[in-house]
Amino acid sequence: MHDRSSYLEAVSRLRTYDYHYHVLDEPLVGDSQYDDELARLKASEKAHPEWLVSHSPTQTVGFSALAQFDKSTHHQPMLSLDNAFDAASLVAWYERGLTRLRKDHHLASPPRINCEPKLDGVAINLRYEAGVLVQAATRGDGSTGEDITLNAKTLRALPHQLQNGPWPASIEIRGEVFMPRKGFDAMNRRLAATGLKTFVNPRNAAAGSLRQLDPKVTASRPLDLYVYGAGAVVGDLDAATHSETLAQFERWGLPVNPETRCVDSIEAAEAYYEYLSRRRAELSYEIDGIVYKVDEHQWQRELGAVAKSPRWAIARKFPAQEAATQ
Numbered sequence: 001m002h003d004r005s006s007y008l009e010a011v012s013r014l015r016t017y018d019y020h021y022h023v024l025d026e027p028l029v030g031d032s033q034y035d036d037e038l039a040r041l042k043a044s045e046k047a048h049p050e051w052l053v054s055h056s057p058t059q060t061v062g063f064s065a066l067a068q069f070d071k072s073t074h075h076q077p078m079l080s081l082d083n084a085f086d087a088a089s090l091v092a093w094y095e096r097g098l099t100r101l102r103k104d105h106h107l108a109s110p111p112r113i114n115c116e117p118k119l120d121g122v123a124i125n126l127r128y129e130a131g132v133l134v135q136a137a138t139r140g141d142g143s144t145g146e147d148i149t150l151n152a153k154t155l156r157a158l159p160h161q162l163q164n165g166p167w168p169a170s171i172e173i174r175g176e177v178f179m180p181r182k183g184f185d186a187m188n189r190r191l192a193a194t195g196l197k198t199f200v201n202p203r204n205a206a207a208g209s210l211r212q213l214d215p216k217v218t219a220s221r222p223l224d225l226y227v228y229g230a231g232a233v234v235g236d237l238d239a240a241t242h243s244e245t246l247a248q249f250e251r252w253g254l255p256v257n258p259e260t261r262c263v264d265s266i267e268a269a270e271a272y273y274e275y276l277s278r279r280r281a282e283l284s285y286e287i288d289g290i291v292y293k294v295d296e297h298q299w300q301r302e303l304g305a306v307a308k309s310p311r312w313a314i315a316r317k318f319p320a321q322e323a324a325t326q
């Protein structure tokens, strides 16, 4: 660097690199170019101490990224699903539930089963108060997650205000944020074209995009959302079944997966698995199985949950795919 103005330009250029790398998680240059330019800056400051400015990157101890996310405690824990890897395990899950319920009830008909694709994305907990979205958080450890409200508000599928009331005074609504394949491929092409690191799969891309410290970056990513259940409810959610709850969510303007079906038998539930297994490749998003839930809330309550997993729900997983070619 032959004069102070080119030194000051170098300082500004490196600070821009730092911001893109540490805050936007989208490096502008490769590590070797960054290291070379930083080394030249340090040499200039050694040769010309009178040029040094306090905002030079050589003066910051570890780049101070924006504040981390606040923590957010779920009013009701977010449950994780037990897995079934074959039809026999699915039937065994259902039979176990039937046996438990038959201890105390004469079941006129077998419990209905709600079936839906298991999206391969990242879970989110939304809290609406008086119908207004007041908080959104990641699942975290099931009890406490990260407050990503500003990022969630950039999701085009997510209403900030519920429609067609009434609704409970406060309600937690759970869903899965995901990145459709086409959006994932286009985003990776853009990142690769500018020499930036690409994401391995849509699930990682959704998780990384939802947890950006800068909501503008989240807004630039092709994220989508389907909601799948309720958590804590203050007031009355007048729905006797899970499928009625989902219908209510749709009336309020929340996105519910259109592949969701309610069936009358475990055989029909298994048929749904076969049906969706055949359609999997043509869906616009990635799924890693089917989620089955006993539909009646009364039976869900009676079956309860063991450890962190509900007895009333199970995930029937597809066989692991060999390294998927994106």
Ligand SMILES: Cc1ccc2cc(C(N)=O)cc(O)c2n1
Pocket (backbone or CB within 6 Å): 079, 080, 081, 116, 117, 118, 119, 120, 121, 176, 228, 229, 291, 313
């Ligand atoms: C209770 C529960 C827990 C995790 C879930 C996850 C998904 C999903 N990944 O699509 C769908 C559900 O209905 C879920 N339901």
